[in-house]
Amino acid sequence: MASSLGTTERAHSGRRSERFALGFVLTVAPGALWIILFLLAPSILVIAMAFLSNGDYGSPHLPMTLDAFRRVLGFSVLGWSNGNLKTLWRSLVQSATAAVATILVAYPLAFFIVSRRSYLRPLLLLMVILPSWTNQVIRTYAWMELLAPDTSLSHLAQESGLIAPHMGLFPSDFAIFLGLIYNYLPYMVLPLYAAVEKLDWTIVEVGRDLYASGYRLFWHTVFPQTLPGLLAGIILVAIPAFGDFVVPQLLGGNKFLMLGNLIANQFTSTPDWPYGAALALVMLCFTFAGLFVFRRVARRLGRGEGQIL
Amino acid sequence: MNAIPRLAQAIGDGKDFAKPAAEIHDAQHGKVHLQDVSKVFADGTVAVDRVNLEVEPGEFFTLLGPSGCGKTTLLRIIAGFEDLNGGAIFISGRSMLGVPPHARNVNTVFQSYALFPQLNVAENIAFGLRMRGVKTVERRRRCQDMMVSMQIDVFAKRMPHQLSGGQRQRVALARALINEPEVVLLDEPLSALDAKLRQELQVELLRMQKRLGMTFIFVTHDQHEALVMSDRIAVMDKGLVRQMGRVDDVYERPRDVFVAEFLGLSNIFRVQSKQGADVSTSLGMLRLSHTPETLQHVMVRPEKVLLSSLEEKGRGINDFHGLVREVLYMGATSQYGLEIDGYPLVATISNTQNGRTRYRVGERLRVHIEPASIVGMGG
Incomplete structure (x- = not known):
């Protein structure tokens, strides 16, 4: 009796756990498959490729070597050059300035939109987002037209002595800067708008009640509340801007390369896949390092809300 | 030991976080005077309609009325959060027209407490002193004294989200009182608490007010709270002050049906x-x-x-x-x-x-x- 009862119980629980296992596989499999196919596999490919030698047409070949990384550091048959360091530095500076500039534009914009009547707000948001629905290349070409030599903007810059005569505002670092802000502004405005919209204004009133005004009022009452949106915006802007290659390609005119162009070139015009893969790895490392530092800062700033990132 | 005697003792022990009323020489200090004060909102609602009232220094004054009667708007006018559409307002004898909230020596305790979520209890309480540029050492000392007298010193390092409703309420009150304002404005500060805690805090608040000698203006829709706590009350309805006077006078001799029915039972x-x-x-x-x-x-x-x-x-x-x-x-x-x-x-x-x-x-x-x-x- 006792043993047969035990068997039935075991059989029941066995069937239950089988059903559970099936459910588990069905629910987890799509996501896991996606991650394996489109994240892990390509990552492993890129990592492996970075350690291979360069073949005749830029395709990777055995034997394994660290040659690609030596060239990332600037060593080549012609000796050491600081070209890659300069490119890395330009990418870091451009993505940082793009993030700062979009913050400076997005904060007032978010407050402006939130302060409008409720039926106007989605419309105004749409106007911010709408340009990003057209192709980035086309929009960047439009900036080339606007900033080219002998355009009214360039004339204006010449008259004010900002640029030499007969030089356009494009190609230049400044043109890249403008292009990046223009491209990534919506990704700062949207999370910041969401944060400003649910701002607890009583907290702001408490700040005013307790003698804070001006920038101190902003810093102690508005800034901490909008911090999660701000952080999301910075990540959405700074990381893609760091790796952007369309904007520097078109608005930099090959003179002001960023890391993205350098990598893209290794797979297109002058093929060298292992070198390109090594550059991509370096970029990934910098992105993760940046995120790590960012997370530490965010935790310190937003300690009341638990974890922000 | 019962909570209330313990509190009374604690309040008695808190020696120097506020000046006793006797030390204040200016007879106007803490006086609030509203003259024909009106407030019309953008949608045309008349929130406050030609209100006249004088709150004496050291008085516990209550604005009582149903929701939407304009009592909170009146409080916000005194705090400086709302502009006037007419009339004049004087605090301690000085006109407050055009004076922004941060320049008024008045502090508010909000209904939702609204503690700064990113600051701990001690930092919340010291915020006003910090904004006024009080030196760190003195700020710490006054903050510590305040927390001891309010029995929240054990929570000094906690974050607001780790506190209970009653504890938050005390922190919000301490954050206002530490600045030794001329007037303390309280916007239904006890309404979010359960009945027993509310009664305890009513008594505590009242004793503290009497001890500090500060002017308290208290907004509530709860007639029992108004009866228990106030020296004088103003009963408001639809932006108008229906009756104002000593709390027992208003209860015993209501001027009209509204006041009689709002304050207690009546035939x-x-x-x-x-x-x-x-x-x-x-x-x-x-x-x-x-x-x-x-x-x-x-x-x-x-x-x-x-x-x-x-x-x-x-x-x-x-x-x-x-x-x-x-x-x-x-x-x-x-x-x-x-x-x-x-x-x-x-x-x-x-x-x-x-x-x-x-x-x-x-x-x-x-x-x-x-x-x-x-x-x-x-x-």
Whole structure:
């Protein structure tokens, strides 16, 4: 009796756990498959490729070597050059300035939109987002037209002595800067708008009640509340801007390369896949390092809300 | 040990976080004067309609009224969060027109507490001192004293989201009081708490106010809270101050039906005709000891209605025969729903009096109302 009862119980629980296992596989499999196919596999490919030698047409070949990384550091048959360091530095500076500039534009914009009547707000948001629905290349070409030599903007810059005569505002670092802000502004405005919209204004009133005004009022009452949106915006802007290659390609005119162009070139015009893969790895490392530092800062700033990132 | 004596002791021990009233020489210090103050919102709603009031230094003044009566708007006007559409406002004798909130020596305790979520308890409390540039050492000392006197020093390093409602309330209060403002404004600060904690904090708040000698302006829709705490109250409705005065005066002698009904239970009868001190009402002829010029209603509080058995001798005037329709036992008192000639009358009788004070449903009894207990009112 006792043993047969035990068997039935075991059989029941066995069937239950089988059903559970099936459910588990069905629910987890799509996501896991996606991650394996489109994240892990390509990552492993890129990592492996970075350690291979360069073949005749830029395709990777055995034997394994660290040659690609030596060239990332600037060593080549012609000796050491600081070209890659300069490119890395330009990418870091451009993505940082793009993030700062979009913050400076997005904060007032978010407050402006939130302060409008409720039926106007989605419309105004749409106007911010709408340009990003057209192709980035086309929009960047439009900036080339606007900033080219002998355009009214360039004339204006010449008259004010900002640029030499007969030089356009494009190609230049400044043109890249403008292009990046223009491209990534919506990704700062949207999370910041969401944060400003649910701002607890009583907290702001408490700040005013307790003698804070001006920038101190902003810093102690508005800034901490909008911090999660701000952080999301910075990540959405700074990381893609760091790796952007369309904007520097078109608005930099090959003179002001960023890391993205350098990598893209290794797979297109002058093929060298292992070198390109090594550059991509370096970029990934910098992105993760940046995120790590960012997370530490965010935790310190937003300690009341638990974890922000 | 009971919480309240412990608190009283703690308040008595907190020595130097605020000046005693006697040290303040300026007789105007802490006085609030509103002159014909009006506020119309953008949508045309008249939130505050030509309100005049004077709050004396060191007074516990309550703005009482139903939601939407303009009491919170009035408080926000004093704090400086709302502009005036008309009138003038003086705090400690100085005009506050055009003075922004951060430049007013007035602090507010908000209904939602609104503690800064990114700052811990001590940092929250010290915020005002920090904004005023008080040096770190003094700021720490005053903050510590304040937390000790409010019994929240053990929470000093906690974040607001780790506190209970009552603890948050104390922090919000401490954050206002530490600045030693001329006036403390409180916007329904106890309404989010449960009944027992609310009663405790009422007593605590009141004792603290008396000890500090600061002017408190308190907004509430809770008549019990208003009765317990206030020196004077203003009963508001639809942006108007319906009646203002000492809390017992307003309770005993309401000016109109609204005030009478909002503040406590009342029996109100329409006046049909008047002959000297005798008025004719639905209840029958009633004699009043005092009749005002405009007399439209008479009111008697349930606890002023005297009940006795039919065998006892009547007093000749204001005597009725009643029937007990309903008895609500309320512990210390019982509330009787009576019927007199088909008209309802509510009487509240103490259950601890000597002699027979308990009546049963269906019992007939003698009802007497003293002429002095009847209040003649306007609309």
